[in-house]
Amino acid sequence: KAGVTQTPRYLIKTRGQQVTLSCSPISGHRSVSWYQQTPGQGLQFLFEYFSETQRNKGNFPGRFSGRQFSNSRSEMNVSTLELGDSALYLCASSWRTVGGYTFGSGTRLTVV
Amino acid sequence: AQRVTQPEKLLSVFKGAPVELKCNYSYSGSPELFWYVQYSRQRLQLLLRHISRESIKGFTADLNKGETSFHLKKPFAQEEDSAMYYCALSGFYFNKFYFGSGTKLNVKP
Numbered sequence: 265k266a267g268v269t270q271t272p273r274y275l276i277k278t279r280g281q282q283v284t285l286s287c288s289p290i291s292g293h294r295s296v297s298w299y300q301q302t303p304g305q306g307l308q309f310l311f312e313y314f315s316e317t318q319r320n321k322g323n324f325p326g327r328f329s330g331r332q333f334s335n336s337r338s339e340m341n342v343s344t345l346e347l348g349d350s351a352l353y354l355c356a357s358s359w360r361t362v363g364g365y366t367f368g369s370g371t372r373l374t375v376v
Numbered sequence: 377a378q379r380v381t382q383p384e385k386l387l388s389v390f391k392g393a394p395v396e397l398k399c400n401y402s403y404s405g406s407p408e409l410f411w412y413v414q415y416s417r418q419r420l421q422l423l424l425r426h427i428s429r430e431s432i433k434g435f436t437a438d439l440n441k442g443e444t445s446f447h448l449k450k451p452f453a454q455e456e457d458s459a460m461y462y463c464a465l466s467g468f469y470f471n472k473f474y475f476g477s478g479t480k481l482n483v484k485p
Contacts, residue, residue, distance in 0.1 A: 367421070
């Protein structure tokens with residue numbers, strides 16, 4: 265059974281650019297969440313989708329957005345990148361409506 | 377406000393010694409508590425859920441609602457237990473995790 269797949273693994277972008285990260289959940293999982301991991305702030309919740317609907321959103325600016333497709337694959341987009349957006353972005357999926365996440369390996373975004 | 381506190385950034389023990397990684401939480405409703413582990417260069421993995429009350433790799437954790445704690449314990453640490461451990465809290469009905477800052481466990485030979 266394939267795990268949670270995130271692409272790309274690494275990304276380098278310039279300030280002001282935008283970026284799209286992709287997440288393919290485990291087959292059958294309908295809940296997909298995104299987290300930002302940094303050395304200073306740790307793991308912070310970005311948003312969660314279930315059946316194409318955003319159910320929860322963390323305290324991030326509107327530059328951070330996401331969506332989920334009918335096949336449960338999810339994308340997150342960050343516009344007008346800032347240096348502080350450099351982080352490991354983790355996607356996690358679950359078959360349940362709550363809890364028991366399986367995490368992907370993450371996309372490491374570096375903004376220069 | 378929801379919060380998960382892991383007071384120790386680093387915990388070093390010798391192989392065979394007991395281990396306790398502390399986790400305290402604040403949450404107004406009925407929380408679900410989890411422990412996640414991240415071994416070097418690997419992805420975050422679910423270790424324990426309080427609801428399942430199971431023991432994984434010799435680790436156990438008991439939810440103490442009175443003390444609002446969910447400490448992770450193992451009677452005899454192994455070198456392969458060296459990793460980063462994160463305590464996490466989720467609302468009972470919503471998939472929004474609050475993670476602690478993590479504790480790095482270093483098991484010395």
